[in-house]
Amino acid sequence: MSGNGLKIEYSELVENANSIILRMDMKGNVTYFNRHAREFFGYKLEEILGKNVVGTIVAPTDTSGRDLKAMIDDMALHPSSYVNNENENMLRGGARVWIAWTNKTILDEDGRAKEILCIGNNITRLKQAEEEILKAKEAAESANKAKSSFLANMSHELRTPLNAIIGFSELMKEDGVGRLNEKQEEYIDYIHESGKHLLSLINDILDLSKVESGKMVLELGKFDLKALLEKSLVFVKEKAAKHGIALSTDIEEGIGAVKADERKVKQVVFNLLSNSMKFTPDGGKIGINARKAGDKEISVCVWDTGIGIDEKDRSKVFSEFEQIDSEYSRKYAGTGLGMPLSKKFVELHGGKMWFESEGKGKGARFCFTLPLNVG
């Protein structure tokens, strides 16, 4: 094919390509405008040739107030800064669009910049989607802030009346108040227990929302895990004795100091023990096992001979506000947030939590791992 033939073929290619292709001189006057550009912007060739891009396909300022005339002037001075450039453009009717441009400077025989070859693709929809995502992100962040401050206020407002409910029901049982009859004492206990229950709910909700918003910070320190596990049993000792439940521990030799958030680990162990207490009928057994799992982890399990977990209830165990209905489920024993919260606390440490149960009536075993070196 002759050189001329090639040239014609290339100009047809440029003319008919489905991209915006134009050239302008260093002042911004249009010297070429392909078919797609004409259709896209809405100009006939004779209407655009020789016209400046500013005022035709480029508005002097874009919708955000950016000075586009200055941008075009700067492009002539510093073309290398605009090789890949995204900016707002304007259709003939005034509608704004976003175009991703690649701009190439064309030199004359003396090596001076003569023209700029601009190839553009319409990215308006992409830009809109990007803006929508940004807006949605901002809305989500502000909703999250509103939620946190709502929860903080709720916590404060609920604590004030709770102070009176819990406090006065404690005072009723002081000697100075006078003797209560059996029924009165029972009712006061119910008020007190219910107040305490409400308080645990508030605390658990606050903790859960902190974990979910990523604001829960672990307070890491070294402590003796063996001592913590043994001490935890003391909390349930009285209740266990009342229900004829035998408690035991099996802690591997050499389990001692770990680095973790002591308060949270305590809360996890306490939740697991309370859970076992709740679902273990009188005369059963509850135990804690702890052993090293490899060199990097410790695993702790709380097991019981309780009612176990039915296949259909397995998914409920770590769900919020789910409590498995059962005749053994002792009233006011939990908030329905203890398990999901415990799992999250363990995961914050980089550990795992799971349970094993061979089914209804066969007891359950809740385990978690703690890395030996957190943080």
Place this chain on the structure above:
Amino acid sequence: MISSIMNNKMMTSGDKKTVMVVEDEPLNMRLTVDLLEMNGFNVLSCIDGSSAVETLKQAVPDLILLDINLPKMNGFEVRKKIREDSRLDKVKVIALSASVMREDEERVRAAGFDDFIPKPIDTKGLIKKIKDHLS
């Protein structure tokens, strides 16, 4: 002035300690006051920050239970006023607050309170803490 404070101290019988309670919520005030009296303390009560500051010009309690969210002058401002008065150097000041987030407690500790007690209070725990601070 000094002598009237001495008198005030001497009027309080024997080794009974005096606790000032600053609390704007009437039921919470009643609870804390009754609890303290049942446990043998003399009680001075003030329903807002500025009346507490006024009362402290006349009397020097052994310990102050100071709510944080108070009308007129909040607990932090009252704490500052107490610090500015050298007569009150030895008075223990405990914050009693329903704002219990970790940041709240940190702010209270940073402001130089001797202790932070979250609401709702544990009545036995509160008495034990007060006794510990006064021993």
